[in-house]
Amino acid sequence: MNNKPIIALDFPSEKEVVEFLGHFDESLFVKIGMELYLQEGPNIVEKVKGLGHDVFLDLKLHDIPNTVKSAMKGLARLGVDLVNVHAAGGINMMEGALEGLEAGTPSDQSRAGLIAVTQLTSTTEQQMQEQQKIKLPLIESVLNYAQITKQAGLDGVVCSVHEAATISEVCGEDFLRVTPGIRLAGGESHDQKRVATPNFARNHGSSLIVVGRAITNSADPVNAYNTVVKLWEAK
Numbered sequence: 268m269n270n271k272p273i274i275a276l277d278f279p280s281e282k283e284v285v286e287f288l289g290h291f292d293e294s295l296f297v298k299i300g301m302e303l304y305l306q307e308g309p310n311i312v313e314k315v316k317g318l319g320h321d322v323f324l325d326l327k328l329h330d331i332p333n334t335v336k337s338a339m340k341g342l343a344r345l346g347v348d349l350v351n352v353h354a355a356g357g358i359n360m361m362e363g364a365l366e367g368l369e370a371g372t373p374s375d376q377s378r379a380g381l382i383a384v385t386q387l388t389s390t391t392e393q394q395m396q397e398q399q400k401i402k403l404p405l406i407e408s409v410l411n412y413a414q415i416t417k418q419a420g421l422d423g424v425v426c427s428v429h430e431a432a433t434i435s436e437v438c439g440e441d442f443l444r445v446t447p448g449i450r451l452a453g454g455e456s457h458d459q460k461r462v463a464t465p466n467f468a469r470n471h472g473s474s475l476i477v478v479g480r481a482i483t484n485s486a487d488p489v490n491a492y493n494t495v496v497k498l499w500e501a502k
């Protein structure tokens with residue numbers, strides 16, 4: 268899997284996606300989330316792959332184990348590079364997801380990476396404690412989700428940059444830490460709560476960063492992307 272910044276294609280339809288990708292003359296790593304997928308269906312994956320880009324299909328599956336297993340089996344045929352579930356679905360559900368993904372992957376293709384969302388980057392410790400009734404520091408909840416994700420055999424987690432280094436220490440360097448909530452210095456946070464810059468992510472344990480609005484809302488998305496790349500790659 269390449270380690271380019273993953274651009275979140277949070278657009279309402281294929282039209283905006285094609286227009287956006289048309290600005291770039293290189294192969295990208297992009298994320299298709301529920302907004303786009305629920306409007307355009309599996310064809311949007313084929314379209315974006317056909318344009319030569321790697322795809323993280325971010326549908327965050329969360330259901331009973333049998334349902335997630337069957338859904339993953341179907342998704343495996345789309346040939347995406349990375350997919351995910353919610354760790355809150357539990358170990359049996361995550362094992363089912365992995366089984367489905369393995370069963371559905373055509374024999375001439377390699378299986379997509381499978382990761383699990385810990386605590387969304389839009390969640391604060393206070394919200395988690397009050398609304399989810401998890402009476403722990405947020406880092407402990409994230410770490411617990413990371414550990415059960417590893418136990419289920421998945422490849423890594425979605426977390427914020429602020430938990431990435433601890434997860435790496437506990438679960439190992441090879442266990443992926445995919446971190447959304449990335450903003451350029453001084454940029455608006457929007458609905459995100461646990462945010463960080465690309466260079467902070469680089470130095471604090473992220474394996475991959477996910478960047479949406481800092482690039483897609485920019486008047487010059489190629490320049491914004493190149494700025495993110497420079498900061499992410501800077502040592």
Ligand SMILES: O=c1ccn([C@@H]2O[C@H](COP(=O)(O)O)[C@@H](O)[C@H]2O)c(=O)[nH]1
Nearest residue numbers: 275300386387388447448477478479480
């Ligand atoms: O915890 C999570 C899990 C997924 N996301 C997704 O990442 C992008 C972030 O977009 P920005 O515009 O850079 O905020 C978005 O598609 C989310 O669905 C996340 O933010 N946090």
